[in-house]
Amino acid sequence: MTNQSEAVKERLVKKKNKRSPEFRGKVIILGSAGVIIIAAIAITLFLTSKGLQTFIANGVSPIEFLTSTNWRPTDENPVYGAVPFIFGSFAVTLLAALFAAPLGIGSAIFMTEIARKWGQKFLQPVIEILVGIPSVVYGFIGLTVIVPFIRDHIGGLGFGLLAGTIVVGIMILPTVTSIAADAMRSLPQNLRDASYAIGATRWQTIYRVLIPAALPSLLTAIVLGMARAFGEALAVQMVIGNARNLPDSLVEPAATLTTIITLNMGHTTFGSVENNVLWSLGLILLVMSYIFIVIIRFLSARRKV
Amino acid sequence: MKFVLDKKQERVTKEKEKKNAILKVRNLNIYYGDNHAVHDINMDIEEKSITALIGPSGCGKSTFLRSINRMNDTIPIAKNNxxxxxxxxxxxxxxxxxxxxxxEIGMVFQKPNPFPMSIYNNITHALKFKGIRKKKELNQIVEDSLKKAALWDEVKDRLHESALSLSGGQQQRLCIARSLALKPRILLLDEPSSALDPISNAKIEDLIMELSSEYTIIIVTHNMQQASRVADKTAFFLSGDLMEYDETSKIFTNPSNPKTEEYITGKFG
Amino acid sequence: MNSRVTDKIATSIFVLFAAIMAGTLFALLGYILYHGFAVIDLDFLTSNSSSFREGGGIKNQLFNSFYVLFITMLFTVPLGIGGGIYMAEYAKPGKVTDFIRTCIEVLASLPSIVVGMFGLLVFVAWTGWGYTILSGALALTVFNLPVIVRVCEDAIRSVPRELKEASLALGVTHWHTIKTVLLPAAFPGILTGVILSAGRVFGEAAALLFTAGLTTPNLDFTNWNPFNIHSPLNIFRPAETLSVHIWKVNTQGIIPDVREVADGASAVLVISVLIFNLLARWLGSVIHKRMSGSK
Incomplete structure (x- = not known):
């Protein structure tokens, strides 16, 4: 009996100082997870410190930077006011969301509540493909179709916030639609059954039951679309006209944070004030993407289904 | 069926001679987070016998079974003492x-879970990990274990076809063969035939009885006929407690705990 | 108003919205392909681009796009699978896992231009490499990694728990189970996700402007020495990709046939994305069928 027990012990008790056979795997896996952490931290730290250079090393006033509407980096007395770009970014983002949200959510409801089969078989793949269309292609279409259209039928040069809004709006439309459709689809069927069972019409069911139930997820769809709009660079740059002043109307040339960075990063000397302020604009983009994350987290915490 | 009963009778007489308890459970408690799933179990399980664990759903019998080969380690919130x-x-x-x-302590699950690979590779999966690489040796083990699991004749010509092309009952016998290939001493079966049709079920039961001459078998089952047909000893669990543990014949004809009687006569469960 | 009338009106509005959306999107695809097909021919795909004369092609840009994509995937796929395995199999609920999840979320939501700026700071300036394919690929790795990690995590999580338990119950270690059971079972999902993300990487431009640059040296396609500046395989040379080219000819191009080149290049880009998409769907279903044993 004791002999047998010893034999079992020999077979089953871990040998000391023998490396666990899982060890090598764990190293590889932990390494990958480590790269993700390092990348996220490095981006945040490097871009923050580089973006603060303008204020620390070059002595530009952060208050002027955030409140002045003048952007004259090449003057004798240079002024670095980022307001026109901040305004441009927010204007494009909000207007694009105003355009894409009703269309996207409406289409999502059409796909999930009205024409399920058709939506599933036909619209879904189209939307998935369109999510993947590169943004420069949207910008190019804007340049060749939307800008001339605005010039001929609405006025101005065609380049401006309106063109930017339409391009970005169309660009984020498939994103908003596909996330909103996922949200509607994940609603439990008994919500619908319960509403129809008490004699509600389809519209009443959608309006009183389904939309309230899916609201946090639908808002998430809009916010994700806005985040994409806020960070979009090239498509906007191609159609917005790239002026440095606050525009007076939607059809006047304007600029956004991303477009000014895109345009000037290559033209300015690395390390100069004119270059450093661009990194400060980049820092605003970084901060905004953190704010979008916080908003999305807030929304997903309220998700009921 | 008569044949089966005869075979069991024969085995029961043989059984009387050996009394070596291969497993001794002492004051075992298992918790899932805050849920105290198994309370203070004590039982001895004899070598080369069949022990059935019965009881209503959620009574802790599967949880207990999974602790015997430490499968509960895969559930982070499971703790035991x-x-x-x-x-x-x-x-x-x-x-x-x-x-x-x-x-050494193999396990077969309720739902047949062959790997999505060939029949042959299903069996060699663990052997290759153990370091057995020689083709000849592998072939021999595959044949032996399929024969033991009474599957060889049905699949010997299609060893390299996907295991998923087998019927449910064949898949389950493949899963048993896969465990046998490792030459375990104890085989834990978690409702191995509850997902199968009656004919496959009968084949699995025959197989279990065959195997008990070489292996110690512990089987969780919902099916009381199954327990009474195959098991030497039966343990009745209720709400995490071991209510009664005795010879199967005693449990089913003259249980000492009134709860056991209520359960086996179908009053609840 | 009676509720049935309201219902009718509401339904028509939803139909209208969907029609507007589908119409816009179809018009867009149709426009690109229609104008593109008028330009694309073998000559367009295989001749060098010109910086001021008419009749330039997109040979180098097309090659660069695929090459940058390839190098990016070389980094992203192993790292992404590793990260996905970690999240699906090793991460225990708790602070560390929450933190990694936040990191993935941060990386996924960064605007690509910001990723490009980070690439400029670290892979171009700090390393002293200048504008290179490697810098571009590393920036795109940052951009693509969160996508692949999520894809792999989802694919591994969707492997039935029973398969994993079956392998563990046979006394196979967790790591070996991952390698031989979980990864093969998750393979169709991973492959589909990787190909779809390849389409995204292929079309990305903003992250490449400041990392891989706006120019390409004269490439000699008979030179396969990866250390020569004129070799297409050199990863330490600048490379203008197809999407960057579309942007460049439109905003700073001085060639007279901007429109033709951009039409053709856009169509090639869109067709490539379509191919990636269809390929992903097709391969995914083929492998799935083969693995689930149905003939």
């Missing part, structure tokens, strides 16, 4: 090489 002595060694200790333990 007490002892399970396997040949005198407490296998719940932290210094147990779980991988080695599971080769």
């Amino acid at each position: 007490g002892e399970i002595l396997y040949e005198g060694l407490n296998i719940l200790e932290d210094d147990i090489e779980v991988v080695a333990l599971r080769k």
Whole structure:
């Protein structure tokens, strides 16, 4: 009996100082997870410190930077006011969301509540493909179709916030639609059954039951679309006209944070004030993407289904 | 069916002679987070016998079964205390090489779960990991274990076809063969035939009885006829407690606990 | 108003919205392909681009796009699978896992231009490499990694728990189970996700402007020495990709046939994305069928 027990012990008790056979795997896996952490931290730290250079090393006033509407980096007395770009970014983002949200959510409801089969078989793949269309292609279409259209039928040069809004709006439309459709689809069927069972019409069911139930997820769809709009660079740059002043109307040339960075990063000397302020604009983009994350987290915490 | 009963009778007489308890469970408690799933179990399980664990759903019998080869380790919130002595060694200790333990104490699950690979590779999967690489040796083990699992004649010409092309009952016997290939000493069966049709079920039961001459078998079952047909001893669990543990014939004809009687006569469960 | 009338009106509005959306999107695809097909021919795909004369092609840009994509995937796929395995199999609920999840979320939501700026700071300036394919690929790795990690995590999580338990119950270690059971079972999902993300990487431009640059040296396609500046395989040379080219000819191009080149290049880009998409769907279903044993 004791002999047998010893034999079992020999077979089953871990040998000391023998490396666990899982060890090598764990190293590889932990390494990958480590790269993700390092990348996220490095981006945040490097871009923050580089973006603060303008204020620390070059002595530009952060208050002027955030409140002045003048952007004259090449003057004798240079002024670095980022307001026109901040305004441009927010204007494009909000207007694009105003355009894409009703269309996207409406289409999502059409796909999930009205024409399920058709939506599933036909619209879904189209939307998935369109999510993947590169943004420069949207910008190019804007340049060749939307800008001339605005010039001929609405006025101005065609380049401006309106063109930017339409391009970005169309660009984020498939994103908003596909996330909103996922949200509607994940609603439990008994919500619908319960509403129809008490004699509600389809519209009443959608309006009183389904939309309230899916609201946090639908808002998430809009916010994700806005985040994409806020960070979009090239498509906007191609159609917005790239002026440095606050525009007076939607059809006047304007600029956004991303477009000014895109345009000037290559033209300015690395390390100069004119270059450093661009990194400060980049820092605003970084901060905004953190704010979008916080908003999305807030929304997903309220998700009921 | 008569044949089956005869075979069992024959085995029961043989059974009387051996009394070596291969597993001794002492004051075992298992918790899932805050839920105290198994309370203070004590039982001895004899070598080369069939023990059935019965009881209503959620009574802790599967949880207990899974602790015997430390499958509960895969559930992060599962904790336990007490002892399970396997040949005198407490296998719940932290210094147990779980991988080695599971080769000696195999497990077959409720739903047949063959790997999405060929029949042959299903059996060699664990053998290759053990370091057996020689083609000849592998072939021999595959043949032996399929024969033991009474599947060889049905699949010998299609060993390299996907295991998923087998019927449910064949898949389950493949899963048993896969465990047998490792030459375990104990085989844990978690409702192995509840997902199968009656004919496959009968084949699995025959197989279980065959195997008990070589292996110690512990089977969780919902099916009381199954327990009474195959098991030497039966343990009745209720709400995490071991209510009664005795010879199967005693449990089913003259249980000492009134709850056991209520359960086996179908009053609840 | 009676509720049935309201219902009718509401339904028509939803139909209208969907029609507007589908119409816009179809018009867009149709426009690109229609104008593109008028330009694309073998000559367009295989001749060098010109910086001021008419009749330039997109040979180098097309090659660069695929090459940058390839190098990016070389980094992203192993790292992404590793990260996905970690999240699906090793991460225990708790602070560390929450933190890694936040990191993935941060990386996924960064605007690509910001990723490009980070690439400029670290892979171009700090390393002293200048504008190179490697810098571009590393920036795109940052951009693509969160996508692949999520794809792999989802694919591994969707492997039935029973398969994993079956392998563990046979005394196979967790790591070996991952390698031989979980990864093969998750393979169709991973492959589909990787190909779809390849389409995204292929079309990305903003992250490449400041990392891989706006120019390409004269490439000699007979030179396969990866250390020569004129070799297409050199990863330490600048490379203008197809999407960057579309942007460049439109905003700073001085060639007279901007429109033709951009039409053709856009169509090639869109067709490539379509191919990636269809390929992903097709391969995914083929492998799935083969693995689930149905003939």
